[in-house]
Amino acid sequence: MKIYLETLGCRLNYSEMESLGRQLVAAGHALVDAAEQADVCVLNTCAVTGEAGRKSRQTARRLARSNPNARLAITGCYATLAPEAVAALPNVELVVENRRKEELAELLQPWSLELDGEQWRRLAPDAAPHLPGRTRAFVKVQDGCNNQCTFCIVTVARGPERSRPVQEIVAEVQRLTAEGFQEAVLTGVHLGGYGSDQASGLPALGKADSRPDLHTLTAAILAETGLPxxxxxxxxxxxxxxxxxxxxxxxxxxxxxxLHLPLQSGCDRTLKRMARRTRTASFRALVEAARAAIPDLTLSTDMIAGFPGESAADFDESLRFVQEMAFAHIHVFPYSAREGTAAASFGGQIPVEERRRRVGALEAVARSSAEAVRRGLLGQTRPVLWETLERPANGAGPLWSGLTDNYLRVHAIAPPGLDLENRITPARLAALDGDVLWAEVCVDAVGFGLRGGA
Ligand code: SF4
Known part of the structure; x- marks a missing residue:
């Protein structure tokens, strides 16, 4: 079968779709670049906010419109929380809740048997199967969350924590490295909870608990793989x-x-009502310790604007704290009441207009903070993993886009003939133009990739 995959939401969703893509290709199917070319479209939905749910429905309708002949399979958090609404959408023939997501490749198999077997075998090679994102792979290491943040619907949609065994993850990273991936990103609903569900084995006399945690897992990947x-x-x-x-x-x-450290609010009263297990003082201490231990560390965060009961003074306090933390990137979300969460029934719901105003204020801080961080790094040389190439319409040289080790998106115009795709090269952070960070590739250090003697 020719299958089109589309994903909304978090990195975990992307990681799950990458893994599904690999399973489907291994089973002889072809992944295609557009719904129009597909026999089957699979959509991984999101429900983190009301807006995300709306976008999930809208995307499913768009897929059905762009190819009325394709069957539609829908999974993810929105499909788990609202299966009936999803099943009623046009062309939807399969709704797979999160707990059965890993069986998706198997669940699709009967559809391929309905097609002429020879036909799909013939189609597969022509359709140039490819896996999305050859440079960076998202590796799901756990699912679910045992915390109970009062705004969060994800725990309802994803269930309790389950972790994959260390050796299974190490083997996956070894395979990705052999396939040529330069970077792997460990993802999970509650990544720091990795290992919480694994058997600890009773600590033997005088020995530490042997339960694996994220430290164990990270150390094992670094020691047992050659991933760059x-x-x-x-x-x-x-x-x-x-x-x-x-x-x-x-x-x-x-x-x-x-490090991406979700703060959600910079005001202790709000953090308490959110049932977050951090306060501004402990967050500040953590950031100081991290910056002291990790040279050139950048930080990003998530913030919620207009949580129920957040007074104007609480919000101002939060804004000041965010400014102080000097994040390189801030994702700002307006508070969205989700049925089934504690906060949905809290008093003091903030009018939508005021939530929007607070989003605007946080985004203004996010912009100035991002600019200050990037300006402070100008002149540094950092390793960049180059991902994509565009050819600007104005005829300027090839435009490369990549990510520094400390997660800054950079652009560079490299000499014609220099093939940077999926390479890590040193690059000097040269200029900031609006929010575009320009880099200069250190050509002397790039002993490969020159084509045609350029
Ligand atoms: S830690 Fe809190 S916000 Fe994050 S998934 Fe768990 S309950 Fe949701």
Whole structure:
């Protein structure tokens, strides 16, 4: 079968679709670039906010419109929370809730048997199967969350924590490295909770608990694979023990100096009502320890604007704290009441207009903070993993786009003939133009990829 995959939402969703893509290709199917070319479209939905649910429905309708002959299979958090609404959407023939997501390849198999077997075998090679994102792979290491943040619907949609065994993940990273991936990003709903469900084995006399945790897993990947770059996705601030930062010193530059620490609010009263297990003082101490231990670390975060009961003074306090933390990137979300969460029934719901105003204020801080961080790094030379190439219409040289180790998107115009795709090269951060960070590829250090003697 020719299958089109589309994903909304978090990195975990992307990681799941990458893994599904690999399973489907291994089973002889072809992945195609557009719904119009597909026999089957698979959509991985999101429900983190009301807006995400709306976008999930809208995307499903768009897929059905662009190819009325394709069958539609829908999975993900929105499909789990609203299966009946999803099943009623046009062309939807299969709704797969999160707990059965890993069986998706199998669940699709009967559809391929309905097609002429020879036909799909013939189609597969012509359709140039490819896997999305050859440079960076998202590796799902756990699912679910045992915390109960009062705004969060994800715990309802994803269930309790389940972790994959260390050796299974190490084997996956070894395979990805052999396939040519330069970077893997460890993802999970609650990444810092990795291992919480694994058998600890009773600590023997005088011995430490043998339960694996994220430290164990990260150290094993670094020791047992040749992966050039390893990155951690979102980590809840309360999950990070002081010894965790030792990993960066031991990694010889392979563990990326970037942390995404969701703060959600910079006001202790709001954090308490959110049932977050961090406060501004502990967050500040964590950031100071991380910056002291990891050279050139950049930080990013998530913020919710207009949580129920957030007074104007609470919001101002939050804004000041965010400014102080100097994040390189901030994802700002307006608070969205989700049925089934504690916060949906809280008093003091903030009018939508005021939530929007607070989003605007946070985004203004996000922009100035991002600019200050990038300006402060100008002149540095950093390793960049180059991902894509565009050819601008104005005839200027090929435009490359890549990510620094500390998670800054950079652009560069390299000499014609210099093939940078899926390479890590040193690049000097040269200029900031609006929000575009320009880099200069250190050509002398690039001993490969020149074509045609350029
Ligand atoms: S830590 Fe909180 S916000 Fe994150 S998934 Fe768990 S309950 Fe949701």
């Amino acid at each position: 770059r390893l990155r951690l996705s979102s980590l809840e601030p309360w999950d990070i023990a002081p010894r965790f930062f030792d990993l960066w010193a031991q990694s010889q530059g392979r563990l990326c100096p970037h």
